[in-house]
Amino acid sequence: MTETNNRKLLQGNQATALGALAAGCRFFAGYPITPSTEIAETMALELPKVGGRFIQMEDEIASISAIIGASVAGAKSMTATSGPGFSLMQEGLGYAYMAEVPCVTVNVMRGGPSTGLPTKVAQADVMQAKWGTHGDYFPIVLCPSSVKDCFDITVKAFNLAEKYRNPVIVLSDEVIGHMREIVVLPDPSTLQLIERKKPNVPPEWYKHFQITADFTSPMASFGQGYRFHLTGLTHDERGFPTSNSETIAAKLDKLKLKIERHVDDIVECRQYQCEDANIVLFAYGSVARAARQAVIESRKKRLRVGLFQPVTLWPFPEEQLRRMTQKAKLVIVAELNQGQMIGDVRRVCKDKIRVIGLNRYDGELITPEQILNLIKEDH
């Protein structure tokens, strides 16, 4: 029973914090809010032990600003919040997209709008994660559905942030964040970690926003002798504000193409028994757990039901969804909101496949029975 020794009962939020630490996160700034607070608590306990810094800021605007600053100074950095705090962070996130600052923001979703339901689950910030701040920008948004996922996906979030010099959002939810499960965590030394590209040119040649073949520029840290200018204003390769239309378009293309050209690398999906499915369930986060159970129950009744579970919500996994719905006549989009991801599912399925929503927004998780009943009604 040596395995028993490595078995740990962990909460999703704890696993998120441990994943961040394993990924090399050494700076956390945040403001406590249910249901994300355990992430801050764990970081406050653990960061000092590895030479990192934890700071509780006066609010969420200050928190996102602090992690941007820490990242520009060279540290992998993270903040964690829930809906109301995520709203406040949108301004800072916009700056991070524009200034191409790698950082990780965890939003453990609860009911909204406004202060909504502090202790109850929802998935209603999915569109906010994509469109929350103004302008054209391309978020990477990942969504865990188990305690183990919280660890793995946070590691992945840091890797993608570093690789693409982009903010990455981890959209957890109250059920996943507060749930405890048995996990066996990997030895941190076995993890594949990605570090941001560093400049290999002399400081006087350095351009902080150089347009490269893969559209991601090498990033020097403040204080290393490489001089650069950072601003939220649209800027040239050196970081200085510009009103030159060619330079403006080139900057916005860069923001788009560094993500769009690497969608295959960024997008992760899971599918269960979709190959022959004429009914495909589309579900993510905690709802994917209910949907997986519903697939098992349906198969016992010889119904050809499958589950498509996006781990990457944005960029939207278009190709993968298209492939997994080839035999489908019906797609059921089950989500804890009044219908958010369903718009993109409809866009991909066009008129060829019927798409219906199963929506719950009363603070409770969708049950397998609800999904099974909907399948039965439709048959």
Place this chain on the structure above:
Amino acid sequence: MKKSDSNDRYEIRLSGSGGQGLVLAGVMLAEAVGVYEGKNVAQTQSYGPEARGGSSRSDITISTGEIYYPKTSKLDLLLCLTQDSCDKYYHNLKEDGVLIIDSDIVRQPPPLKTVYALPFTHISKERLGTSIVTNVVSTAASVVISGVCGRESFLKAVLGRVPKGTEQKNEAACKLGFELGQKALKGEL
């Protein structure tokens, strides 16, 4: 471990009011079953925004197979430490489910087949001088009545989770709970 589906799924709810320590008790029980007995377990909770008062519950789903849906749907075991929680949750029990209540507080038990009414609060005060450990006493009794894990596993989990300096009191609370559970099974209480 058998990687079958969830036929051996066992669902427990510990319920009462906020501040009674039932979420913590649920964590201890989950740890006993999951860490010390090697089963799969998912522990979830539901509580209001207030620190004390309001209803509070901790749910534990246990299986030797994979647990997909992590919440409970039909309870095998329900522990209620308040009348409110009993009124609210008894209909979530399976037909052959087991209800355990604090007989000092739940004065109007529902008409179910298997009800164990035990004087948790009263006897904790009498034997241990405090009702603060009622969560541990009642959960320990539930462990014995349900047989969901071994006593040693539960005791280990409790001692691993309680604040330093309270180990002795909590160990006594566990043993008191085991004793109550044993007596209840024998029909002596």
